[in-house]
Amino acid sequence: MNIPFPDLRPVTPEIIMTLSATALLILELIFKNKGVLAFIGILAAAAVMYIMPASMGETFGGMFISDSYSIFFKFIFIINLILTILISLRYIQRQKAEYGEYYSLLLFATAGMMLMASAKDLIILYLGLELMALSTYILAGIKRHDVKSNEAAIKYFLLGGFSSALLLYGISLLYGMTTTTDIYKIAEHLKATGVTTTLLLSMILIAVAFLFKIAAAPFHMWAPDVYEGAPTSITAFMSVGPKAAGFAVIGRVFYTAFQNIQTDWTTILIGIAILTMAVGNILAIVQTNIKRMLAYSSIAHAGYILLGIIAGTTEGLNAMMTYLFIYAFMNIGAFAIVIILDRGEELSDYEGLAKNRPLVAALMLVFMFSLTGIPPTAGFIAKFNLFTAVIKAGYTWLVIIAVMFSAISAYYYLRVVMNMYMKEMKQEAAIHLSPSLSLAILITVLMVLIIGIMPSMVIG
């Protein structure tokens, strides 16, 4: 039996990522200074980013595909990884969780996301998901002596395991109907057999699993507790990476495998999107902890982004991808400000910050404006671009609802701004500045402003 050696070129980014992750595990023994490991992690990410455009193609018997769709998502994952490493460097020292494995797990999680975006086969999809999820469970609980961190890890793990089981059940039904796990072959087969109730059930089960990952209501219950308990740097990582990976999968699986039941899943997703926007925006109002508030805000953003999938057009998908790209910068930027403050987890900690730390307050203002969607920030461009695409697809009423909820969101985002600029200072806010954190904030704020002023950079 002669087996041809598989073409490794399309998977080189993933290979480099996993090799560096495993290398970091060993290098941890050699370097006592964990900053070196962080630097190696960033180098690896940069190398992956550099060779990514050259990795187009299919390999492993069509199980893995590297196309422009997956490469765009991989860019988001790498940016997410680099920014997370930059904001983690001093922060995990302060949190007494500075283990070398921290960086290694970040790289493994990113490798899992990359596999998810590139999966052309449901098996790869599932394994990529588990690789990402297991790493993030551990990272959420890496503050071992912190009860809240433990709670976050356990909650995320149990509910994540449950959603994986639903996903596997959906996949097994799909396999029973088509006897293949290849997404494109499934699509072909389903076109021939037509719509059955079994197909609908399997679609719903697969949808539930990924709606859980993107924290869409009513599968969002884990998000506030996990986001609050996890170390803030990991919260930033989780609120962008796994979410983008979930959307990447929904985009590919639903648009190809479930093409012939598009009307059915659109109907379901419309309901979910409205509920997600409602739950996210309304519950964010009553939060007093900024990490919980940002968790609900990320639920709300998942609702907006779902509209791009609902649109059902290439334009909608592109707008969704642009939104995620911009969202990565503004959300990590906001978390970076939370990290820079010595005590920055409660909303009351921000009172009078503008008098005390005018620059920090101004930066937070930019990120809050961007998350609300106020011009001239990138958040406005993201929303504008997305909503135009959805209107063009014929869902004007849905956009009206989204804009209404977006107006509600101004209340809780601008409350942070009001706290900073219009309240009296209670006590001096201490900050922890480090070169890497400054660099991360500089990158995010520049991207938010530059994209906001020159949107042609990312649109078109």
Added chain:
Amino acid sequence: MLSKLFFGYFAVIMVALSLLVITRRNPVHSVLWMLVLFFHIAGLYLFLNAEFLAAVQVILYAGAILVLFLFVIMMLNIKVEITAERFIGEWPIGVALGLSILMLIYFTTSKLIQGPAGQFSIEAIKAETHTKALGKVLYTEYLFPFEIASLILLIAIVGAIVLAKKRG
């Protein structure tokens, strides 16, 4: 007919055993019921002509993993576990929801139209032997997923060490 009876026995007993696992007060009893459950799963694999999987199920799950479970239970304070309340107050809602989902799944899967059979019919596997057929597929067609699975196992080990190791 006989095969249906055989499958019916395993299916019903497995559900009953799973219920026993989660309802016992003493975790050691739970683990022992799980052992019986794993043997039944192995029986089901045999029923599917997958003798290698059945052997692995017995050796790995019933043999190794359950022993690990028992080790962990020995580290817990069982007396607290036994007196602790087993279920949260909302369990009747959970049962009702679970049963309705079961009905939904039953009615939809009973309408399942099976796809075309693949190349691995029972005769083909009997001719080649199950272990060989599985190994061939695993290391050729499914090499890539196999490698990712190894990474997942690595993460599990790393995670256990990160979360449990004593640090100075």
